[in-house]
Every structure is written in structure tokens, then in C-alpha cells.
Amino acid sequence: MEDGLRITWIGMAINLLLGLGKVVAGWYLSSKALMADGLHSLIDLLTDVAVIFGLIMARRPEDANHHYGHHKFVSLSKLFIGGALVVFAGGLLVTVLIDLRTGRGAPKAEGAFLVACLSLLAKEGLFWWTRAVARRLKSDLLMANAWHHRMDSISSLGVAVALVAVWIGGADWAFLDGAVTLVLGFYLLLEAFKIFRRACDDLLDAAPEQEIIEDFREHILQVPGALAYHDFRVRRVGDVYEVDLHLQVEPELTVERGHAIAREVKQQMLEMHPEVSKVLIHVEPANDEHIKQSGIFDVENSPPGAIVD
Template identity: 55%
Template sequence: MPDSNRHQQQQQQQGQKVTLWGLFINLTIGIAKIIIGWTCGTKALLADGVHSLLDLISDFAVLLAFKFSFEPEDENHHYGHHKFTSLVQLFIGMLLIVFASGLVLSAFTDVNIQTDQQALGALPFIVALISLAVKEALFWWTRAVAKKQKSDLLMANAWHHRSDSVSSLAVAVTLLFIWLAGPDWLMLDDILTAVLASYLIFEAGKIVWKSCSDLMDTAPRQEIIDDLREHILTNDHAIAYHQFRVRKVGDFYDVDFHLQVTADLTIQQGHDVSGAVKQALLDAHPEVLNVFVHIEPATADHLVERGIHS
């Protein structure tokens, strides 16, 4: 199996695994927080439980992305379906902005989400604390897989897990101070919520910007381009190249360029050089999905005309 195909299969399997665990955790914790919040009369924990269940939308979206983005080319999608990943990233980013904006708004309104101090005790605080620990661990796990697989989609979902841990942190702090010191400490929840939610909006904005850039075929960072270029002129018959272009397709890259080869090569030999250069690039970079090479003769006039030097 080629390295690029193996990389895609590995990324799909690991991404689905961590997302399925996230879905299971969100469902379990969400139900637990709703039951305890309803039983103990704490609206803060109840609202946090609803948020955890809403995270299921993000998890399902990621699973759909892994299913459809790896579908092969068909009659209506000649370049495959990998950009579906960028669409899901955009969806998750917008979902994060909406939720975090709601948190900021709630921090500056007079709506009191917790009024019944008598019903509170250790149990709601412990549940919120467990939720915080589990969702923070899920964030770091998903983030680690995303960095290993270089997956912007998983990184976006990791930050969505972080939004839940931020929410649980605010709830835990609120419940603790109300339980120990009374409702006068509610303002700390507002301050903490506003600060952390603003940070989430900033991170979500980066996700939205990056997904839009990918959908617009914006070139990747210069260091990525330079790293890809290093493998082009490793063949003795590859003299120079120009019109080098890279675009993001989901979590992968498409590369195309014009390769100038020794002028006296036959068509077959030129084709072989092109194939060798392409394979060298694919072997060195499993995250590259396709390489398109246009062969040209490396004549002196042609090199001068193109402004290329060997």
C-alpha cells in the first residue's frame, strides 16, 4: 500500500476512534449532569449538561467528515471529497462562536442561573469537577491525535471539547462558592465566564479563518512549501522547475509544477523521471494527496525564457 494511502487510512481510523470516544463521553456526562442538576435544583449544572449533549452535533459532524471526505472520486466530484473536511471545520468554528458568544452575553446580563442555595451540596460540585477533568483530558487526547495526524478537523473538534471544559470550570467555581460562601460570590462566575469565553471566540475565529482559507485554495505556510520543494531536484535528469503550486484539500495537500528535464530524453524517459520525482515527494510527505507534473525540455533558451536557472 502506498504511504499516502496508508497515511489516509491511519488518519481515518485514529480520528474515528477518538471522536467516537468523545461522542460516548459527551452523551454519558451530559445525561449525568442533567439528572443531578434536575435532582439538586441547580440550573447551572443543568445548562452545562445540555451543552454537553449539544457537543454531540460536533462529534457527529466530524464522523460524517471522516466518512465522506475519504470517498473516492466520482462522476460529480472529479477531485474527490476531501474539502468536505474544511466545510465541517467551518461548521464547528461557527458553532463555537455562537456558543461562546452566548456565554459572554450571559456574563453581562442579570439572569441568575442558580437561585436555590439550599438544594446545593457536594454532589453537583463533584459532578462538575469530574466533567471538567474528563473533558479537559479529552481535549488533550484529541489535540495530540490532531497534531500527530496534522488534522485541522480534529484540532477544531478538540477546541470544541475545550469549550465544554471551560463551561464546566465556570459551573464548578460557581457551585463551590455558592455552596461555601453564599450567592454573593456569583459575580466570580460572570467574570470567569466572560474571560474564558472570549478566549474561545478568539480560537474559534482562527478555525473559521483557516477553513475559509482552505476552501479558497490559499497557499500554505512558506515553510511547508519549502519543505515540499526539497524533493524535486533529487533526480539527475531533473534540471529545474517553475509554476510550483500547493493547495490544501481537507487535511491533505495537492501539488503541481512544471518540471524541466534533460532535453535529449525520450518521451518515455521523461515520463519515468516525472514518476520518480513524484514518488520521491509522496514517500517523503504522506500528507500529500496528489502530485501533478508537467514535463518540459531544459533547453538554454527555454530556461532563460522562463527565468529559471539550474
């Protein structure tokens, strides 16, 4: 996770420089779109702080007040990122609508265009770098921050395109400065809502995507002695997953042997999926009382009367 902290600190420094530069340049060059783009970069500072906070807190071990660890601080940080973006995008849309209605002069497009291009290159590079680190660490929080950088680079691209049109067309095309900002505002609002909703799902223990669940399930019945299972549940806790299930074994096995089978199932899942932090297994005898019709069975070794999904 050191790489995750490092790239976030670098992003934080870049956002500070770009944000201040674009706000000052936008004010001096009379470009509302460039100022809005600069404010977006400054808000990115808050989200970078949230990412750093989440990554640091998630590393803390369980304690007397947090029996299940601190991984949900990552989800809390994602909630803050999404919420901050929703507020920013909403305020941006209101401001642009007011400006379009009242009208304003044309921006000094030449200088503003160069600033927007510099921002585009910096933020696009930061997106690819952060995304690579997020994929390597399988960090949903870092991936959210990476797409935050991509949103900023797209914002700068839109601003640059509008400023080129104003540069070439003159005052008659000045409305594009606000029109592009309006389009970008709606896009930012949509992406912010996705991040916010995903964080809410995590905090409310919503099940992850079905393909993730199926990927975890495939390792259970591969273990010798694991005959069936049911009540298989997965939840995302920050950037990791927790799994629990009821595992059926032969009724005649000793407690020690049943425990050994469960331990092997757990080890298989943890070794194949480093993103899984905990696996809780309840061992049951595979008899009529415990076999569930909704369970998953080893067809060849399932007990008599077992119903296979």
C-alpha cells in the same frame, strides 16, 4: 482512519452523558455556568457528527460528480464545527450579560462543583486521547475536535473555580458564576473563529503555512535530471494536500525520460509525505523560453543564463 472514527464515537457518547448530566444538575442546583457548560457538551454532539461525516465522506473514491474526490467534505465539517461554536459562544455571552444585569441567587455550589470536576477529568482525558490520534493520522479535522474537547475542559475548570469561590464566600460571591462564564464565552468565541477561519481558508484554496510548503519543495531538485522548477503550488484539501508544479529538464531528453524524472519527483514527495494525496507535474525543457526568474534551480546543473533565487 478507523482509529479516528473510533475516538470520535467514544467522544460522542461521553458528550451526550456529560451534556445531559450538567444541564440537569445546573438547573437543579441553580448554576447558570454549569448549565452553559452542559449545553456546550451537547453542542459537541453536533460537531462529533460533523467529524464522523467528514471522515467517512473523505474515504469515498472519485466519481462522476466529484472528479477530485471527496476530501473537501472534511473542510466543510470543520466549517460547521467553527460556525456552531461561534453561534454557541455568542448566545452564551448575551445570556450571561443579561443575567449579570438582572442578578440572580447563588447556586448550590457543593453539588455543582463535583459535577464540574467530573466533566473536567473526562473532557481533559478525551482531549489528550484525541490529540494523540490526530497527530498519528496527521488529521487537521481530528485536531480541531481535540481542541474542542480542551475548550470544554477549560470551561469546566473555570466553572469549578467559580463554584469553589461561591461555596466558600457564600451569596456575596455568586456573581463569579456569571463572571467566569463571561470570560469563558469570550475565549470560546475566539477559538471558534480560528477554527471557522481555517476551514474557510481550506475551502478557498488558501496556501498552507510556509514551513509546510518549504518541506515539500526540498525533495524536487534532489532527483537527478530535475534542473529547475517554477509555479510551485500547494493547497489543503480536507486533511491532505495537493501539489502541482512546472518541472524543467534537459531539452534534448526524450519524452519518456522526462516523464520518468517527473515520476521520480512525484514518488519522492509521496513517500516522504503521506499527507500529500496528489502531485501534478508539468514537464518543460530547460531553455530560455521556459526558464522563469521566479523559479528554483539546481545551481550545479542549471542551464546557462539561469537566475537562481
